[in-house]
Amino acid sequence: MASINSADGQLGEIAAPSGARSARRRDRHFRPTIFLNVVSVMGFLALWMAATELGWVSPIFLPSPAAVAAEGHKLIVTGDLWEAVIASSKRVFAGFALAGVIAVPLGILMGVWWPAKAIMDPFVSLLRPLPSITWIPLTMLWLGIGESQKVMIVFLGSWIYILLYTLESTKRVDPLLIRAARNLGANDLSVMKEVILPGALPGILAGLKVTLAISWSCVLSAEMIAAQTGLGALIWFAKDWGNLPLVLLGMVCISITVLLADLAANWIERALQPWERHRRAA
Amino acid sequence: MRTVLTAENVTKVFAVGKGKTVMAVKNLSLDVREGEFLCLLGASGCGKSTMINMFAGFTHPTSGRVLLHGKPITAIEPRCGMVFQSYALFPWKTVRANVEFGLKMQGKPAAERSRIADGFIKMVKLQGFEDHYPAELSGGMQQRVTLARILAANPEVLLMDEPFAALDAMTRQVMQEELLQIHETSKKTTVFITHNIDEALTLADRIVVLSARPGCVKAEIENRLPRPRTIATQLTSEYIASKTKVWGYVEEEIQKHDEADRELTA
Numbered sequence: 001m002a003s004i005n006s007a008d009g010q011l012g013e014i015a016a017p018s019g020a021r022s023a024r025r026r027d028r029h030f031r032p033t034i035f036l037n038v039v040s041v042m043g044f045l046a047l048w049m050a051a052t053e054l055g056w057v058s059p060i061f062l063p064s065p066a067a068v069a070a071e072g073h074k075l076i077v078t079g080d081l082w083e084a085v086i087a088s089s090k091r092v093f094a095g096f097a098l099a100g101v102i103a104v105p106l107g108i109l110m111g112v113w114w115p116a117k118a119i120m121d122p123f124v125s126l127l128r129p130l131p132s133i134t135w136i137p138l139t140m141l142w143l144g145i146g147e148s149q150k151v152m153i154v155f156l157g158s159w160i161y162i163l164l165y166t167l168e169s170t171k172r173v174d175p176l177l178i179r180a181a182r183n184l185g186a187n188d189l190s191v192m193k194e195v196i197l198p199g200a201l202p203g204i205l206a207g208l209k210v211t212l213a214i215s216w217s218c219v220l221s222a223e224m225i226a227a228q229t230g231l232g233a234l235i236w237f238a239k240d241w242g243n244l245p246l247v248l249l250g251m252v253c254i255s256i257t258v259l260l261a262d263l264a265a266n267w268i269e270r271a272l273q274p275w276e277r278h279r280r281a282a
Numbered sequence: 283m284r285t286v287l288t289a290e291n292v293t294k295v296f297a298v299g300k301g302k303t304v305m306a307v308k309n310l311s312l313d314v315r316e317g318e319f320l321c322l323l324g325a326s327g328c329g330k331s332t333m334i335n336m337f338a339g340f341t342h343p344t345s346g347r348v349l350l351h352g353k354p355i356t357a358i359e360p361r362c363g364m365v366f367q368s369y370a371l372f373p374w375k376t377v378r379a380n381v382e383f384g385l386k387m388q389g390k391p392a393a394e395r396s397r398i399a400d401g402f403i404k405m406v407k408l409q410g411f412e413d414h415y416p417a418e419l420s421g422g423m424q425q426r427v428t429l430a431r432i433l434a435a436n437p438e439v440l441l442m443d444e445p446f447a448a449l450d451a452m453t454r455q456v457m458q459e460e461l462l463q464i465h466e467t468s469k470k471t472t473v474f475i476t477h478n479i480d481e482a483l484t485l486a487d488r489i490v491v492l493s494a495r496p497g498c499v500k501a502e503i504e505n506r507l508p509r510p511r512t513i514a515t516q517l518t519s520e521y522i523a524s525k526t527k528v529w530g531y532v533e534e535e536i537q538k539h540d541e542a543d544r545e546l547t548a
Binding site: 199 | 338340358359360362363364366368370372373374375376383384387388415417431432435
């Protein structure tokens with residue numbers, strides 16, 4: 001799965017730059033970053049193709065890129081690939097959104113009001129080590145094997161991370177700024193709205209971005225265990241049918257989908273934090 | 283002249299972990315008169331920041347009282363507006379939004395806020411930067427924004443905690459002159475903390491020298507140097523006499539401070 005940082009540096013430069021950014025880029029020495037990105041991928045593909053076509057590796061263990069592409073073409077034409085992507089994406093975003101809607105306000109509350117933190121801390125400690133997979137038996141019992149069960153798995157695997165990032169960011173808002181706000185006449189509500197929320201926002205968004213990747217891994221394991229649709233299910237069925245190119249195709253699709261989700265998240269983050277614009281150059 | 287702020291026999295003790303305490307201020311009594319520019323002068327650790335924090339209501343005396351217009355200060359007091367050494371600008375707000383903040387908290391409508399804020403932004407010579415974010419400004423410019431912000435909120439008293447300490451010497455010079463001009467027109471009661479004798483002699487109507495820790499008032503000196511005070515003023519014999527006098531008081535306290543430190547480390 002592409003790391004968040006590499007996505008930002010790599011594809012951020014292809015996206016249309018704002019005036020300030022392109023001006024800053026002109027200041028730096030020209031760096032053929034994209035060129036290297038492309039050459040590196042091309043090189044890898046060439047190596048892969050050579051390995052399989054020239055028989056260095058048996059096609060039982062590693063299908064050729066051509067075979068993967070052929071599978072891809074087949075599934076795109078039938079619309080199955082797109083359906084799988086949509087099915088997985090829907091579950092992820094439903095579970096992720098639910099986790100965000102519950103965990104962000106809860107995290108902020110815990111960050112500013114110690115009784116809330118004292119009440120929640122034991123549960124957070126107990127629940128945190130449980131990977132989403134361990135929740136599969138219970139969720140299947142409660143919700144069957146339909147969509148809601150998958151969404152629940154995503155929720156259970158994600159909400160604690162969002163909570164922890166939010167809590168931490170809320171507590172780290174500079175107390176001097178809170179003092180300054182009160183000195184200028186702000187009451188509790190204003191301090192929350194004008195200082196704590198915007199102050200915690202960068203950390204909250206960072207936590208959301210990281211958790212999005214975690215949500216994807218939750219949905220994939222849920223799908224592999226009990227689903228008919230989605231990218232995880234696709235890979236699992238492909239394994240059952242011995243269709244290795246399809247397995248690889250599924251993996252490639254997962255990577256691309258999550259990468260695109262990352263990009264969208266970065267774009268939203270930028271839009272919500274105009275005051276960070278001076279840091280965009282790197 | 284009316285007294286605006288009073289410190290009545292104030293003592294402040296801080297707990298510093300492991301059962302140890304530090305007495306920052308001991309039996310400190312001080313009056314701040316209406317309209318005056320008062321400098322609190324002293325070496326590090328003499329309790330000047332503690333005093334100003336008590337005037338702002340950020341902290342409270344362990345014994346004794348701090349009074350605003352004769353009434354005790356019990357909570358954070360917006361009537362005593364503070365200018366912080368580290369600016370404390372809201373990084374997510376533009377210059378204009380920062381300057382408008384106090385006005386917003388006072389419930390003023392948007393058009394009026396904008397008008398007032400623009401006036402103060404112009405006063406601190408930052409017109410054209412209204413839509414910039416603090417991170418895009420230099421240190422001197424950020425301090426001007428802080429100044430504009432507190433002036434726009436129009437508190438009764440200005441409390442300034444070494445506001446120019448983080449600036450380079452030339453910017454500091456400029457800021458001092460501008461602050462003097464602002465005080466000239468607004469006549470707002472100002473309490474200004476510094477450890478720099480030249481700064482105190484340039485700005486103040488009255489200088490209060492604080493002793494070494496635990497701080498109390500060592501000397502109160504009326505500053506009768508003629509205004510306007512510029513670089514040229516610093517070369518007059520009057521200035522040198524004043525500085526020698528102030529330095530005499532401060533030097534004693536610095537020596538006591540050093541002795542106390544040596545005792546601690548011995």
